[in-house]
Amino acid sequence: MTTLLWFSRDLRLADNPALAAAIVRGRPILPVFILDDEEAGERAPGGASRWWLHGSLEALRADLKARGSNLILRRGSAQAVLAELIAETGADAVYWNRRYEPWAIARTEPLKAALTARGIEARSFNAALLREPWTIKTQTGGPYRVFTPFWRALRAIGAEAPGLHAPERIIAPEAWPQSDRLEDWALQPSSPDWASGFREQWTPGEAGAQARLAAFAAEQVFDYTGKRNLPGIDGTSRLSPHLHFGEIGPRQVWAAVTAEAMVQTGDPSPEGVDVFLSEIAWREFSYHLLFHNPTLPSQALHPEFEAMPWSHGRKALRAWQQGRTGYPIVDAGMRELWTTGWMHNRVRMITASFLIKHLMIDWRVGEAWFWDTLVDADLASNSASWQWVAGCGADAAPYFRIFNPVLQGEKFDSDGAYVRRWVPEIAGLPNKLLHAPWTAKPHELRAAGVELGRTYPRPMVDHAAARQRALAAYDEIKKGRD
């Protein structure tokens, strides 16, 4: 009798509780990945995520083969595919690690019921979170809506300990059922091949994730507090896509950085480590919010925001998407995203704020673009963060906090390294003009080889005017609430 091991967003062998339990069961294990686009609907992985998924599945299959096993690929609804495999192999148990997207939660109950009714053992586990979202409660028993108290509560409980290392051998079934060919899923672009910048930047798969974590925990995490805000340097962990696909789990991250800090400083959470762990906690908080508010991706947590008079300009949206707003820090961020599938967190806030507050475009439109273009696109984090910037989510930014793209650029990219890398056409400008090219005198522009309106756009909106417009709109909403 075989155990079906159903992979979905937990593409690793270490710290994988479903795999560990299947091994304890002592029967042959049949690993399967199901491409369930139809069930996910509009929340099927976007283009950048599909590129990553291809690489991650290749790596997982190789890791399984190295242990005498394999990875079967199938396409369709989870329930139908699992039923097929049970019929083909006579498997009598299905183990998997949980997911938290509302559509995934919705299918779990009927799936478990159907399996159990046929006498199949169905068990699910936690691989993706430090703590399950329903285990953290306020003193009155409800879910949290503010980060800091949530973080205090999480820290008081602490992270679960990570599971075991990857097993050395995985017992194979007597025969392998048929598998789809990964290439036939066409997850990677062919023509045009927009992913060349991705390949330079990333190594999908568990080994790549562990290498990234080890390097970060050994050094960068100790300088994290200040350097995490500078997009021009490599000061962040860049673990987000690995975490999203479960190539590494937050428990492993937590354990690795605290253990390394203990070795290097004698303190499990010196300042940089503590700030980094709070970022891991933001991820947990996003999952907490999504679990308790399933409409988080589509509806403002504060309903009065639905009255916001959003603009629907297609041209403005295209300019933002393509990095042609005329604000260098915004354009740099949007081009980094397009080229590498990732954007520095500081710049995510700046570009998101610009779309929502300067262009008055609905946060959901920006969220959809990030969903398609980010390799780390994650329903919980993406939705919660866009709502946060828009001011309509939990722990909302004050309505009057409207990022000034010039000040932000001068503050966090003062040497211009980031803007010059991604907006090379204005690289010749001196630092004090780089973040506001329109303030340069004609001879300064000439000297830098910049012709505004031709080689680089003029700002598409005036900051002060846009700010006033946004403040007025938020004011209207406030009145509507009374």
Next chain:
DNA sequence: TTTTGAGTTGTTCGA
């Protein structure tokens, strides 16, 4: 029970 203080990521204005 009620009150009070504090809360990831900011900007502008006036002194």
Next chain:
DNA sequence: GTCGAACAACTCAAA
């Protein structure tokens, strides 16, 4: 140049 104040409303927990 630097500095503090002002800019809502709401959530959570401690007093």
